[in-house]
Structure formats: structure tokens, C-alpha cells
Amino acid sequence: MEETNESGFDEWQKDVEYLVKILKESFESIEARYTIDDLNDILYVELEGLDEYSEDEIIEIAEPILDTIELDFEDVILIPHT
Numbered sequence: 001m002e003e004t005n006e007s008g009f010d011e012w013q014k015d016v017e018y019l020v021k022i023l024k025e026s027f028e029s030i031e032a033r034y035t036i037d038d039l040n041d042i043l044y045v046e047l048e049g050l051d052e053y054s055e056d057e058i059i060e061i062a063e064p065i066l067d068t069i070e071l072d073f074e075d076v077i078l079i080p081h082t
Helices: 002-026 055-068
Strands: 032-037 042-047 075-080
Touching: 002 032, 002 042, 002 055, 055 075
Parallel strands: 042 075
Antiparallel strands: 032 042
């Protein structure tokens, strides 16, 4: 039974990494990383160069991606990579 939970977690983690990869490519970022706030169920994605985009451009690029990826986070927050 434990292997089933572990493989489910591995698949979930791959989905998170895939989302970060797609966002990285979409924003033409060289660097990207993510942090998960388990307590508040929030995914933070840091993207290099994000600060070069306006808020409207960020929404225009990210919204369709976030709508198609089905991860169970309360929120996904994009922030500039430091």
C-alpha cells in the first residue's frame, strides 16, 4: 500500500515540475524554481525575467497554462526569481 502512495506522490511531483518547466519556457526564463507551502496549499514559482512583463502580460501568458494543468493547489503565485 505504501508503494501506491509513493508512486502517486512521484507522479504529482512530476506534474508540478512539468508545470514549472512550461511556465519557464513560456516566460523565456533561464532560471526557475518552486516552493510549496503545504500549510496553505500554495505553489510559488520563481521565474527569471518575470519582472520584465506587465501584470496583464503575465495573466495572458500564465492563465491558459494554469487552467489546463490540474493540480490541487489553492493558489499558484508567480514571482520574479532573485
